[in-house]
Amino acid sequence: MPKSDALLTKSDVAHERTIVTPSGSRTFGFLLLPDFALLTYASAIEPLRAANALSGQDLYRWRHISVDGQPVKASNGVAIAVDERVGETLALDALVAVAGGNPARFRHKATFTFLRRLAHRGVMLAGISGGPYALARAGVLAGHRCTLHWEHIPAFTEEFPDLDVKRTLYEIDRDRVTCAGGIATLDMMADLIARDHGPGLANAVSEWFLRTQARPASGAQRMAPRERFGIGNAKVLSVLAEMEARLEEPATRQELAALAGISLRQLERLFADHLGETLGAHYLRVRLDRARSLLKQTALPVAEVAMACGFVSTSHFSRAYKARFGASPKGERV
DSSP: OOOOGGGOOHHHHHTOBOOOOOTTOEEEEEEEOTTBOHHHHHHHHHHHHHHHHHHTSOOEEEEEEESSSSOEEBTTSOEEOOSEEBTBOBOOSEEEEEEOSOGGGOOOHHHHHHHHHHHHTTOEEEEEETTHHHHHHHTOOTTSEEOOOTTTHHHHHHHOTTSEEOOBSEEEETTEEEEOOTTHHHHHHHHHHHHHHOHHHHHHHHHHTTOOSOOOTTOBSSOOHHHHHTOOOHHHHHHHHHHHHOSSSOOOHHHHHHHHTSOHHHHHHHHHHHHSSOHHHHHHHHHHHHHHHHHHHOOOOHHHHHHHTTOSOHHHHHHHHHHHHSSOTTGGGO
């Protein structure tokens, strides 16, 4: 079993490596996990570089860390060299865990111990894109608001039902920072730079990267159905929103028609006109997409995944799943 923070030895402290930085400078550690998202990583580190260049000072420094000290490949195959390995005791001001791909599969105990040690020392811990998974498994997100990429939220909330998960762009809650990733990371970094050095520098960094419109932390991660589906019919949009909100206990077709204030026949005609499919076919697709996410990112039994996505029969779920994706739910995990 890994040592807890309470069991840190004199040897651990003796090996602490201090990074010398100018007065007022902050050192960030970037913990790159396998298949991390390169865009997310760049959106986190480049604003720090820009802040240094625009201020003419070394306001920020950074170190790269991997689980084994070896270069880490991003999801697109680009490898980033690192400076340290997990287990080194570094004097950091902040550590940013960057993950992508399927972060639910990352279960490296030494990394979780490393994160707990940093938390014990008061280091600000951040997770971006799928990075909050590592923080949650280390047990350092309890009592803090958090967010992560919308694709990972269903599985994340199944595994960590007691965490306060938001569907926001980013959350800064005391010494815990989480972000949905992608270009939302640039919004988060501008906020952090503003807190450190004022809005003037943060705005200059934003303009350098052509970020001419600030998005608040509370902004939505996904486009509204109107933009996502490219339709403007209010009745169809209200039904689409209801479908996405009711997956475990799906609404009946009659309930959806009543919500839209029209007959079921009229609603079916609208779906055919605007989406090119029936009401039932679209709802089934939404539920199966959620099921696939849960199968890939959790260890939930197939029967529980079926129930979570509104299927009362496992056999029906399996048939529908195979018809949609060409593999059975169990085969998805092979």
